[in-house]
Amino acid sequence: MLSAKSLFQEILDDDESFRLFCSIAASGESQGGWENARIAALVPPDQRDLAPKIARHGADEDKHGRIFDALLKKRGLQPVPVPPDADYTMLLERAGIGLAHDRLRADQPLTVQDVVTYLAHSRVTEQRASEQMELLRKHFADHPDIGRAVRMISHDEDNHLAYCHEELLRLARAGHGRAIQRTLRECALTEIRVHRDVSLAVMSHMGRILGWSRPKAALLAAGVHAVYAGERLAGWHRMVSLTMPERRDALGGPATPAPEFA
Template sequence: MLSARNLFQEILDEDESFRLFCSIAASGESQGGWENGRIAALVPESQRALAPKITRHGADEDKHGRIFHALLKKRGLQPVEVPHETDYTMLLEKHGIGLAHERLGRREPLSEHDIITYLAHSRVTEQRASEQMKLLRKHFADHPDLGRAVRMISNDEDNHLAYCHEELIRLALVGHGRTIQRVLRECALAEIRVYRDVSLAVMDHMGRILGWPRVKAAALTAGIHGIYAYERLLGWRRMVSLEPPERRDALGGPAAQAAESD
């Protein structure tokens, strides 16, 4: 039976597919950690109160990268080079979404519009991350090797999403509402295209590693295209709505520590 649980279990059980999965995840998280660290250092004076929260966000992302590397180490595996076509973070940047690495590499302070761009980009991508981790938590929260990591990362992603909602609402209330909605829509429509392309690329690599028959590969490809069609028509709207989160000041305290080597 072709299900999310069975698919991920198959990837988990084979060393080379697990190695690629963790390498892709660790790379994306590490890039997110670097980006947030640079943004925290360049926050404009008008938004300095955000700096500790952005720093916390980056620390969480770095922690997640270490967790995925630790999962590899526990199985005696080394990370592999991430194929370009599976690099979600860099492909988003290539499509003009978020703040470019070239901009973050300079020492010039960011503008308020840059902060809106960062938060809108994060609100969209953290929606995706939160949903993906909820799916993994549903099926693998009690897994002896993955369970603790899945629960911790899922909780962090929910915190990140709550933080983005809260800060974007705050900025909307002081006059940035139209800009926020425009940037959110642009980010969401670009993200669903990139997510489709990355999903197709990852499934292609996994299919070759695991020797999937053509029928199975075709079914997965059709499913990815079906998800994209739904998101292009209606699903993107969940990524642009703003609601007061149940978790208030979700990044206001110290980051939870992980025993990554467990």
Template sequence: MLSARSLFQEIVDHDDSFQLFCSIAASGESQGGWENGRIAALVPEGMRHLAPKITRHGADEDKHGRIFRALLRNRGLPSVPVPPETDYTMLLERRGIGLAHEKLRREEPLTEEDIVVYLAHSRVTEQRAAEQMDMLVKYFGDHPEVGKAIRMISHDEDNHLAYCHEELLAMARAGHGRTIQRVLRDSALAEIRVYRDVSLAVTDHMGRLLGWPAPKAAALAAGIRGMYAYERFSGWHRMVGLRMPLRRDALGGLPAGTPGYA
């Protein structure tokens, strides 16, 4: 029987698939850390109060990258190159979602609208990240090898999502509501396509590493396409709503350390 638990267990139990999984995750998190660091440095003068929170967001993402690399080191495995078709962040940028790296490499201050775009894009991608980590905590939160890492990252992703909700609501009150609605919708519709494509690509690579028979690989691909059909029909709406989070000022304090994952 195919299930998220059994599939992830296969990936964790096999060195080659675990190596690819952690390498993809570490690369994406580190890229997110760089992006947030640049955004924090370029925040416009009228929004400088957000810079510490954006910096904290980036520090968390960097920490997650270190955690995944530490999981590899603990098995004596090096990182491997990330196949381009599995690079979620890069593929989103190619679709014009979020702030382009070319803009972030300049030394020109961002605009208020750029910060709105950053937060709206983050609200969508952090929704995905929080949901994925919730699932992994449910099935592997007590796993002796990866459980501690999963719980730590899940806590951070919940904080990131809460921060996006709270700051976007404040910006909506400041008059950015229409821009927020537009960017949220565009980001969500692009994200679900990219997530489908990346999921299919990762499944293909994992299937070859783990020797999955053709019927199993086909069933998994069909499941991914079925999920996309649901998300395209109505599921994407969960990514665009805004509500005041229970966790207020979630990124207002000092970032947590990474004991055991230096």
């Protein structure tokens, strides 16, 4: 019987599929680290209080990248190039979601609208990351090889999501509510499409590595399309709602080190 647990267990048990999984994850996290570091350096003067939190966000993402690299090293594996069709962060940027890398490479201060764009993009993508890590935590929190990494990353992703809620609500109170809702909706609808495309690409690559039969591959692809249909119909609303989180000031301190993975 196919399930999320059995599917990931299959990927985990094979060196080549595990190598691809960790390489994709490490690349995305490292890219997020760079983006947040640049945004922290460019925030406008009237939003400078955000800079340490954005930097903390970036430091967490860098840490996650190192954790995935360490998981590979632990099994004597080297990273592989990320297939372009499975590069989630690159495809989101190409779709116009978030702040363009050309904008971040320039030394021009960001605007408040840029900050709204960044936080809205993060709120949507961190929702996805939090849910995915929650699923892994549910099934693999006690796994001898990846359990500690799963628990640590899941905790961080929940913090990132709480931070996005709190800061967007602060900006909404400052008069940016309409811009926030408009940007969130645009981000969410684009993200669910990109997530569908990346999921299909990853499943295709994994299927070739693991030798999945055509019926199995078709069933998994149908599942991806079904998830997208549900999200396109109404599921995207969970990505645009804003509620004050229980975890207040979730990124108000330094990043938690991970010496056991570094």
